[in-house]
Every structure is written in C-alpha cells, then in structure tokens.
C-alpha cells in the first residue's frame with residue numbers, strides 16, 4: 001500500500017506532514033511518487049487566506065475524478081480546515097466541509113498524529129522541530145487560534161532529546177517552529193511544569209509583565225549542540241525579551257536573519273488588528289536588537305488592505321518598511337476569515353483593486369533586491 005501527502009501552507013504544516021508520513025511508514029505503507037500511484041492521499045490543508053482554502057477545493061475536485069477511475073482510493077483531509085471543524089462546537093463547519101467535498105473519506109484532526117514516531121524528514125540538511133502548537137493572541141484578522149486552538153508547548157526535555165538525536169544523525173540546521181515561537185513554555189510554567197533551575201523570562205509590556213516564557217533557555221540549549229544554524233519562526237515583538245536578545249548575540253550559530261512580523265506600520269491599524277505594540281515600540285525593539293547583534297537582518301509579514309485602511313495608513317507602512325530596511329517582507333492582501341473578530345465586527349471595506357495596488361507597490365518597494 002502506498003501513501004501520497006500534499007501539503008498546503010506554512011512550515012508547521014510541513015512538519016505535521018512529516019509526522020503523518022511516519023505514522024503511515026509505521027503501518028507498513030510506502031511513499032507513492034504521485035497521486036496516481038497512491039492508495040491513500042492525504043491533503044494537509046491551510047486556511048490562512050481564502051485563496052489557500054480555494055486551492056484545496058480545486059485539488060479535491062480533481063482528485064474526485066481520479067477516484068471515479070479507482071474507487072478503492074482513500075482521500076483523507078487534515079490540517080487547519082479540519083482543526084477548525086472539530087473546534088466548532090455547533091458541528092456546522094464539519095457538515096459544510098463534508099458537503100463541499102463529498103469525495104473525502106475521512107476528516108482527520110492533526111492532533112491525532114502524535115510525536116511517537118520519528119518524523120520522515122523531507123530535507124536532509126534542515127530539520128523542522130515543532131516546539132509549540134496553537135496561539136493565544138487573537139489578532140483580529142487571524143484564523144489560527146480557531147484552527148490550531150490555544151497554545152500548547154511540547155515538553156522541554158522532549159525537544160532537547162530530539163535535537164540531540166538530530167545532531168547525531170548529521171543534520172546541520174534546525175528550525176524551531178511555533179505560531180508564537182518566543183512565548184514557548186508559558187503554559188508549562190503556569191501549570192507548574194517549569195524547570196527548577198530555569199527562571200521563567202518575562203517581557204514587560206504596557207507596564208505589566210507579559211507571559212513567563214522559557215524560549216531563551218530552550219534556544220540556548222539547542223544552540224549549544226553545535227548545529228551550523230539554529231533558526232526559529234515566528235516571533236512576536238511583544239515576547240522578544242532582553243534575555244532572548246542576549247542568547248542570540250552570544251551564539252553565532254543562531255540565525256542572523258530574524259523574522260519579526262509587523263503586520264502594519266500604522267498605530268490605528270495595529271490596534272484594530274489587536275497587535276500589542278506601536279510602530280515606535282517596534283522600531284525601538286529593532287534598534288535594540290541591531291545594537292546587540294551586529295549584522296542582524298529582519299524579515300517580516302505585512303497585511304495590506306486591512307479593514308478601514310486609508311491611503312495615509314498604508315503610506316505609514318511604506319514608511320516603516322523604509323526605516324527598518326527589511327531583507328524580505330511576506331506581504332498579503334487582507335482576506336476575511338471565519339470566526340475571527342475582524343469578520344464579526346469590522347468591515348472588509350478596502351476594494352480589491354486598491355488592495356492589489358498596495359500589494360504590488362509595497363512588494364516592489366520592499367522586495368526590490370529579491371526579484
């Protein structure tokens with residue numbers, strides 16, 4: 001029996017697919033070279049924007065034709081769409097998925113695939129290591145807290161053991177993954193599972209101490225294994241502590257390209273997005289990191305055309321990009337997502353041609369060296 005996995009979306013989904021592959025391998029399946037030669041096809045879905053969702057529907061539609069020719073073919077859908085469906089207590093979302101995709105045999109929550117088997121790694125050089133899953137931040141545009149649920153951190157020692165093994169196996173790079181990677185361990189600490197010799201690290205935010213994270217400790221422990229490179233995505237500005245900056249500065253094998261999503265360069269829009277910083281605070285953080293870590297570069301995520309974004313507010317984003325001089329920006333046009341606060345209470349009122357124009361303009365401005 002052969003399996004084929006198609007992955008949509010982010011690195012976290014790729015890491016999940018590596019674990020799905022391992023669970024098939026453990027049951028004696030082999031990897032198929034294509035959809036056509038597979039007995040089971042797994043589609044690992046993404047919902048971050050409507051376009052990503054539509055690509056899944058398009059693929060399933062094509063696969064249903066394949067299934068007509070080969071009725072024994074099993075199609076399994078997993079990932080963010082299914083995560084959302086199982087978290088929707090009304091059950092309506094799951095019914096909707098079943099109706100839209102009648103060719104699908106099983107909707108499998110990704111949570112059912114544990115960490116018991118060694119992932120079948122797709123890259124021989126860089127190993128993906130999920131350290132936490134889910135998000136508690138509820139940025140108003142973002143569907144992740146609904147698809148992946150609240151943040152759950154993997155046990156500290158489990159991650160360390162995995163990295164130690166990776167070093168022995170000859171991997172030269174590791175990429176630590178989490179939706180809010182630098183808040184790693186907040187749930188462990190509050191549940192009392194903290195590591196005795198490690199003080200939780202807080203960031204003071206808006207006059208109060210933010211979450212107790214363990215990320216600087218974890219990053220240091222992983223860096224000490226001596227990998228050529230230790231990278232991590234995605235960080236949030238509000239959990240970027242001084243301790244974390246110190247660890248990055250101390251270990252030259254920790255990445256010098258930091259991914260620090262800013263989302264917008266306008267304070268009103270940031271507030272509307274429920275991002276907990278002002279542009280001045282973001283710039284101050286960037287300055288502090290640049291001072292402590294020579295040769296550091298920044299990449300970012302930006303959304304253009306968010307609800308109510310005026311020309312002036314968009315210009316403020318251009319201005320901030322010029323100030324930071326990002327090495328690369330992943331720019332997206334705002335896309336309304338189910339269950340989010342923005343969908344519930346704000347108007348998606350920036351016309352598509354305006355979103356597109358802003359997207360093209362910013363892409364040309366920021367990513368000029370990349371093309």
Ligand code: 5AD
Nearest residue numbers: 141142261301302332333334335337
């Ligand atoms: N519309 C457009 N872009 C989005 N992102 C998240 N949600 C949306 C949305 N509804 C972008 C953000 C995030 C990245 C992973 O995807 O920039 O950082």
Ligand code: SF4
Nearest residue numbers: 135137138139142144
């Ligand atoms: Fe989404 Fe915000 Fe969480 Fe990132 S921090 S996953 S943008 S809710």
